[in-house]
Amino acid sequence: MPTGKIQVLLVSAKGLHDTDVFNAMDPYALLTYRSQEHKSNVASGQGSTPEWNETFEFSISGDEVPDLVIKIKDSDVGTEDDIVGEAKIPLEPVFLAKSIPPTSYNVVINDEFCGEIKVGLEFVPEETHEHGHRHGHHHEERNYGGWKESSY
DSSP states (O other): OOOEEEEEEEEEEESOOOOOSSSOOOEEEEEEETTEEEEOOOOTTOTTSOEEEEEEEEEEOSSOOOOEEEEEEEOOSSSOOEEEEEEEEOOHHHHHHSEEEEEEEEEEETTEEEEEEEEEEEEEEOOOTHHHHHHTHHHHHHHHHHHHHHTO
16 A cells, blocks of 8 residues: 555636536635545636646555545635535546646536546655565574674
């Protein structure tokens, strides 16, 4: 299982269902991976074609790789923010390719297509402990050294 960081470039969205009847909606994105959550800036008045161009970072570790979930919401003053839709982005391909250029993913709500979100992904692997195995024999040498001293 890969350990490291995923950098998510949130580029833009298009074709979103505008939930705001009177004004252009003010969309923002909520990016969630496991218990880590990031919120983008609000694209004020950008309606169904917001552009964010923001980068977020998530730490990756553990055995399972859940999808990255991006929820798009409309920031409403005085009322609860409406959910516009969400995209589930599989991370497996990123571990294999190390980076995926900005790609459009479907945004859905209740299984209905309601737009696209463009996201670029990059995986930055952490230096793993596998290197530690190569250095592992240092411990043996130390023990060996200690053994030599004790039998001196």
